[in-house]
């Protein structure tokens with residue numbers, strides 16, 4: 001019998017495939033991050049057993065516990081863990097030690113600390129700059145005009161590898177508004193990529209359960225899906 005979470009996961013994969021084909025893109029260009037915040041390691045394992053590798057967590061303590069537990073009980077899975085939550089400077093060390101990617105760098109100090117704290121025996125931490133594409137002053141993410149400057153600074157850091165941009169726009173109810181804001185991020189991504197002239201700057205992380213299709217149509221290479229796989233989160 002198929003588990004509900006496993007069948008949800010297959011539906012999300014199909015949705016990605018359909019959305020990619022509608023946008024005349026290869027489905028293989030789009031990475032699915034299974035966002036497991038608020039869900040137990042046992043739920044993560046249901047997806048990992050299907051062969052999926054890429055997972056994401058929002059909260060440092062919860063994430064580090066889950067990552068460590070699964071690494072010790074199921075080392076054969078070799079999961080790849082992305083940190084996608086707000087990151088305060090007193091928590092950077094744990095993230096540098098336990099995660100493979102950090103998608104939410106929005107200031108130099110956080111990048112510097114992660115670079116210093118990344119253990120030397122591990123490969124460089126893969127990072128994205130989080131952009132505040134639709135503008136509220138209280139939102140997390142860097143103002144688009146400051147992204148290139150930070151990207152160049154990160155380019156000098158030997159324990160970080162800059163892979164792209166990430167954004168969490170305000171929810172928009174309709175397709176045109178979703179595409180409108182995602183295309184703004186895509187444009188910024190292309191302009192930064194041409195300035196940096198780096199093949200490794202290849203990741204544009206946008207799109208969640210509610211706007212996945214519009215994000216893929218606008219050029220997303222990495223969607224982050226929680227609810228549509230694991231179900232509603234308990235508050």
Ligand SMILES: *Cc1c(COP(=O)(O)O)cnc(C)c1O
Pocket residue numbers: 035037058084085168208209210224225226227228
């Ligand atoms: C929670 C979260 C997601 C997943 O959101 P869903 O709507 O549950 O798919 C994606 N990205 C970030 C940054 C999140 O915090």
